[in-house]
Amino acid sequence: MSETGANNTHFDIAVVGAGAAGLSVAYFLAPHARVVVLEREDQPAYHSSGRSAAMYIEGYENGVVQELTTAGREFFFEAPAEFSETPLVTPAGGLTVAGPTEQTALDKYLQTWTPSCPDLHAVSPAECMGIVPILREEWVQGGAFDPSWHNIDVHALLTGYQRGIRAHGGEIRSRFEVTALAWDTGQWSLGGSLGGSAEPLTADVVVNASGAWANHTASLAGLTPVPLTPMRRTAAIVPAPDHCAPWPLVHTVRENLYFKPESPGLMVCPQDETPSEAMDAYPLDLDIALAMEEFHKVANHPVEHVMHSWAGLRTFAPDRHPIVGFADGLHGFFWLAGQGGFGIQTSPGLGELAAQIILGHATAHETINVARFGT
Ligand SMILES: Cc1cc2nc3c(=O)[nH]c(=O)nc-3n(C[C@H](O)[C@H](O)[C@H](O)COP(=O)(O)OP(=O)(O)OC[C@H]3O[C@@H](n4cnc5c(N)ncnc54)[C@H](O)[C@@H]3O)c2cc1C
Structure with missing residues (x-):
């Protein structure tokens, strides 16, 4: 990358x-x-990244997601000492449960994931109840347990990411909303505003990591949108039963409920996927x-x-793969979106x-290239 000296308005790479x-x-x-990272909000991770269920699940979504997840396995399990004083992951386990008439779905789930998840195995209804005693005996008909979640x-x-960025001279600027992107004499000019003021920057490469707003950011550069849909997902914390701390995440094979111990109670999620505008989502x-x-049924x-x-x-x-790569015909505009x-x-595997x-x-x-959408 180019030598840019101490200039704090020109960067090799600006990440939105x-x-x-x-x-x-x-x-x-x-x-x-x-590198400079530009964030509209007061602090990083205000949106999706600060609202997740915080799970690491290798047998999740599809083979492409699995590959990108396992690419970061070593990072998660053996993080560099300077990255974090505490472990990045702790054991949870995952119990997928099937109710009446869901045996076929459970068989399909096991067929799909057992070949690439060696610890995943079928468990009986009694074993399910032994693992999570609040499951309704009359409802649970079978399950699958994976201790590797x-x-x-x-x-x-x-x-750790932020500390590493700064340790290498990178910057993170909050309250900088990118409102204009123009390619001019071999570099990008990024106009920003918060209440109308933010010093403009230039960069050789712009990375579009703006989550639900990725198409909006692309439109600032004059790009046509890619098929990305933000979907709302809801979560609630409810008072927990005694002694639930060691329970795994419990997930219905119908994919309409999960719950897991989450201080100060149990996190319950209806696994909703409601199409939404890009916005500050609320339940x-x-x-x-x-x-x-659903929780009371199960x-x-x-x-x-x-x-x-x-x-x-x-x-x-639509294929539930991320969207990655340089936009065709547009200098240095890089997509990093669709992380569902x-x-x-x-993030460690895909970020690297x-x-x-x-x-x-x-x-x-x-399978992940933005070129699959003809852009
Ligand atoms: C309830 C729930 C549970 C989840 N559980 C898990 C889980 O267990 N495991 C897992 O891996 N994932 C989970 N996820 C998904 C995960 O949270 C997202 O995939 C991830 O956070 C997306 O990261 P992102 O950086 O793309 O988006 P975001 O975190 O939304 O970041 C995008 C940022 O871009 C900023 N931005 C947008 N436009 C501009 C602009 N013009 N200028 C400056 N800044 C801008 C936004 O302010 C925002 O901060 C869950 C999500 C939800 C909602």
Whole structure:
């Protein structure tokens, strides 16, 4: 990358968005290039990256997501000492449960994931009840248990990325909303505003890591949109039963409920996927009510009140693969979007791959390449 001296308005690479995507790619770029991460909000990870269920699940979504997740396995399990004083992952386990008439779905789930998840195995209804005693005996008909699911310490992960960026001379500028992008005499000019003021920057490469706003950011550069849909997902914390701390995440094979121990209670999620505008997402009463209804069908634990609830956007391409790579015909505009419900767990693997592609040391495979949409 070019020598830019001490100029603090020109960078090799400007990353738009300080969520897991933007911070991870900047972390892997920072040792090799002068990087700035620009974030509209007061702090990084205000949107999706601060609202996740914080799970690391290798048998999740599809084979492409699995590959990107396992590419970061060593990073998660053996993080560099200077990255975090605490472990990035702790064991959780995952129990997938099937109710009446769901045996076929459970068989299909096991067939899909057993070949690539060696620890995944079928468990009987009695074993399910032994693992999570609040499951309703009359409801649970079978299950699958995978002890390899882990909780991610998202705060430690995102703090580690930020520390690494700064340690290599990179910058993170909050309250900088990119409002204009222009290609001019061989570099990008990035206009920003917060209440109308932010010093303009220039950069050789712009990385679009703006989550649910990725198409908006692309439109600033004059690009046509790619098929990305932000989808709202809701979560609630309810009072926990005694002795639930060691329970795994419990997930229905129908994909309409999961719950897991989450301080100060149990996190319950209806696994909603409601298309949304790019926005500061908030939970709807109806989605919380649906979560409670499903929870009561599956678990024998009365919930008298919800302690806390939130919603976040999971932004998907139609094939549920991320969208990665340089826009065709547009100098130095790089897509890093569409991380759906897997953007935290894929961030080390995908962040490093994206950095390698930007630096010219790797190419984006066709399964994730933005070129699959003809742009
Ligand atoms: C309830 C829920 C549960 C989830 N559970 C998991 C899980 O267990 N494991 C997992 O791996 N993933 C999970 N996810 C998904 C994960 O949270 C997302 O995939 C990930 O956070 C996406 O990261 P991102 O950086 O792309 O987006 P974001 O975190 O939304 O970051 C994008 C940033 O770009 C900024 N931005 C946008 N436009 C501009 C602009 N013009 N100028 C400056 N800044 C801009 C935004 O302010 C935002 O901060 C979950 C998500 C939800 C909602």
